[in-house]
Amino acid sequence: MKHRLLKAAAAVVFTCAAFHVQAANPFTDVDTNSWAYQAVSKLSAENVVEGYPDGTFRGEKNISRYEVAQIIARLVARKDSLTADQQATVDKLAQSYRDDLANLGVRVTELEKKTGHTELITELRIQDVDRYGNIFKGHTEKDNELSARVRLNTITTVNDRSTVYGQLETFLGFSGNDVYSVNKYTYKGQNDYTQNAGYGEGEVHLNRLWTTYQFGPKQDTTGLPFGPSKNLIGIGQFPVKMGVTGYTYDGEFKGAFLNLGDYREGGHLTIAYGRATNINVEYTAPMMHGYTFSNQDVAGIAGSMAYAQALAAGQSQKYAEAVKEQTAATVAAGLSADPQTRATTAAKLMQQIQASGSDLASMASDLVPVLNGTDAFTLYPMGNKVQMAWGEDEDVPIAYASYIYKKPQHYEFHVYGMRAVGPVSHIAAAYGLAGQYYVTPMWNVHAEYVKNMRKLPLNNERPYSFNYGVAYGTADVLKAKSYSIGLDYIYSQAGTYFGGSTNDIADQYMGHVYKDWHDKHNVPAYFADKMDAVLDGTDNPNRNYGGAKFFLAKAAYVPMRGLIIEANYGFNAQDMGGKKMDNMFLLKATAYIK
Structure with a gap:
């Protein structure tokens, strides 16, 4: 067996040396006209082989286990430059010569159970976007927000089944205005709100912290930088994205989840229960607190x-x-x-x-x-069904389930359901369908539908939303020079947006909040417009309030591995009553540093 491995190792060695090398002859006993000259010179230049102190290679001499271990150790250090087959060969050799490698002080990470090993990925985002106090045409009130968001993401491998994930986050503003965050304030009353600890300028807060355990047959995590990906139990504050686009909700849950299947490909079922921590309280407050x-x-x-x-x-x-x-x-x-x-x-x-x-x-x-x-x-818009006191925990309890089947870069299909728990269950009990399909390797289309089964008195309806779009290319932050351009149409009735969207433009259109309305602050447009119509006598049963319908153009480019630049433009936007909204532009650049 070991002889076969050594022959395979020789193939790896000579494949690595298959490129022409312009260098002086490193060994006095290797003829430049010899068939082995190019390979030996290449291996010497790459520090895979060293030869003997007298400057000879001694190719006719039998090689010792110690010398083989030296060569394997150097190949292990260069594994990233090898093909998959060559890497597999080196792994097998490393297993056979494990004790010799240990004597050399070499750690073969794929063969060890690492405990307490932590990877750190720093995420730096620079973003420029307008924040609106009144987004409607003719009354446009806005401030420009130029900001930086820094996230420190950690992945700690406890053992080959357990992983701990964390994310610290902070914001910095450069335009003299407060940086917006959906979780920045706790509301004690209509005009009474306090800033949460960790959300001030330059303050740091813990955005995510959860741990997973992989059950069932042990998964080979070689080549999986984020740890096991199938059959997981998790607990903590973890990310949840509803659908393909995340326009309805893309934020965090604080609770527990069960994942059956591999979330990277094929089918997987997810069941989660916890509190949705990215609910836009400014937008949902009247429904909860009156x-x-x-x-x-x-x-x-x-x-x-x-x-x-x-x-x-x-x-x-x-x-x-x-x-x-x-x-x-x-x-x-x-x-x-x-x-x-x-x-x-x-x-x-x-x-x-x-x-x-x-x-x-x-x-x-x-x-x-x-x-x-x-x-x-x-x-109280929901009558006696929902009458929460101000200052109560505003993270909404949610039960969530989804089934996703995907073949990466080909297609994926989502079906999911979410239901608020407790008094707010009368506000939200929704299901969604979503899909994405690659017509060609470059062209893809996607669509999504969300229906809230609760009848909301605001517009006397069970609201729904949908979006569809087309894109060309895929901007992969790990692939330099990759790019994408696309166009989406979003139709979102009031009562189907739950906050924490994946896109700041969509957030402001779908969940628009007046900064000032009469003598009150932070009043959602769907409620303020309804009351204005009641006060001035223009309300009628056929009139609809809140929500938004608009186009969103998107472009992204990866100039170098680990850096992605994105531009978004929202246009032709109006609410469900036909009131026109201002066009919006967003530009951001995000770097990932490992």
Whole structure:
């Protein structure tokens, strides 16, 4: 057996030496006209063989085990330059001469069970994008954000079955504006929010930390830089991407998961349970916590309702305007009077709203009086089904399952389902279908559909979203000069975007939040626009609010291994009510350093 291995080793050695070498003859006893001259000279230049102190090669001499081990050790050090077959031969030789290699102090990593070995991958991203306080045409308010994001990714091999993954993250701003992060703030109330520890300028927070255990038949992890890839149990804070594009959700879960199959190729089933830590709380807060309106807001609502009722009764517009003003003034006076009068006014108004059959009444079964001097009502869009207190843990509990079948660079198909748990289960219970297909090695198409089975009162519907697109090329950060260009169309109704999208432009279109709305901050457009329409009497059952439909052009280029440059452009965007949005441009460069 060892003789066969030595012959194979000779083939490896002479294959490595098959290139012409312009160098002086390293050995005095090797004729330049000899058939072995090129190979011996090449091996000497590569430091694979050294010869003897007197300058001779002694090719006719039998080689010792120690000398063979020296050659194998040098080949092991150069394995990355060998072919797969040659690497396999060197591995077999290393196994046969393991003790001799150990005596030489050589570590053959593929043959050892490494404990506590940690790989560090530094990820540096520079990004330039506009952040909007109002994204709609004619009212565009924005600030430019030039920022850096630094991530320190660690992969620790505990043993051949267990791996620990970690990610530390920090942001730096260069344009004088706060760097946006979906997890930056905890909201204590509508205008009361505090910055989370670790999310300030230059502060470091732990973004991911999870461990996996590979069960079943042991997997050969040779050539798998991220450890085992099939039949995994995991626990911690781990990444979750829904669908092919990740427009619906691409963030982290804090919990546990089970993966059956190999996530790299073929079919695999994933079941996960935990808290979705990248939920956009600014966008989802009204659905969870309700929204409190001042006395002035409520008086305006009452006046608008009286105006609509007068017109419906056949009164003139002038008369309806007078009724509107009188009603608003009466309600405002009642809400600012003594506690008994305020309570009576609030009770009557609540009865009128509930009995009116207006769209406002259909939004909620509960309008809760606050009556603390400046506020009158809290409106819960989900009625008594979802009434969470401010300051509660805003990471939404989620049960998630997906089945993915893929053949890399050919096709992949996804089917998945997610359901919020607890009170928020009344807001989200969705399923999705997604696929990608390579028509040719360069051209690929993809499509995705998401349906929320919960009927949301906001637009009185069970919302859905879809996207489809085409791309040419594949920008692989490990392949220099690779590139891709593509175009997507995204249609996302309010209630199908869960936050933490894979794309900052899509985030702002689908989850747009007004920085300032009346006297309140960070109010989602779907809610503010609805209430504006109710207040000014323009709301009607056929009008739709929130969401977005838009085109997204994307291009990426890898000038060198480990560096990718990307440009995105969002255009022809509008919300579901037809309000046009501003065009957006994003540019970023990401380097991976190992």
